[in-house]
Amino acid sequence: MSLHSPKNRYMVEINFDVALKELGSKVTFTSDSIKALKSLASDTAKDHKCSVVIRENKADYPAFDWQVIERYRLPENIFSERERIGRRVEELRKVAGMTQEDLADKAGINRVTITKVEAGKFAATIDLLTKIAKVFGTKIDFIKK
8 A cells, every 4th residue: 555645535456366366466546436436346346356445545635544445355156166166275285385296196186187176177076076175184065165
């Protein structure tokens, strides 16, 4: 967040982390019109699978006191089941401190399969999810939630 207050009262911050994994790109826009920013925020969140925060400067210019007034985050169901499971597998793997190769070796499957599952490009079978779940010491319903 900038240390300077723009003359505009409202700011929208768009975080593309969800859409562009590990890129961490953020964009901010300011406006005096909350209506324009709300429209931009909701349209962007739907089109790009990202999170959006609208802030209002509660102080008078040139001071600043940015307060969050609205958040837009895609509902979980916007992602396909494959993408959701893939994100969950990736999250579990990273928390466990494993590489894709480590997970593949422990599950007895090919690393390319893990890559495709995590990317949401592969419809994982129950047998495959069971193998992955065993590595994490859990059941497949924990992966699917």
